[in-house]
Amino acid sequence: MQKSINPRLVAGFVIAGFLVISLATQQEGMIGYQAKHAARRAVLGKYRSDRMYQEEMRQKSIEGFKNNPHRKEFLKKHPGFLKAHPHLR
Incomplete structure (x- = not known):
């Protein structure tokens, strides 16, 4: 069976x-x-916190925008950009 x-x-x-x-x-x-x-x-070893890292990256990006040689052309194409982003003046 x-x-x-x-x-x-x-x-x-x-x-x-x-x-x-x-x-x-x-x-x-x-x-x-x-x-x-x-x-x-x-x-992130040299930064004490994530926030410090983010702040430094933000500053680098602002400096990069301010030092960009094509900035004037960009602002002509996008006239309201600086009004929307006053920290980039």
């Missing part, structure tokens, strides 16, 4: 397999997240 496979048992193994796979991929995602933030902290 041949035994038949219990369908509940098969369904249980399939669900368990999916759970194991999802946990493994989720763990991998967390490791990637931690690595990305560790790299970011290494880059």
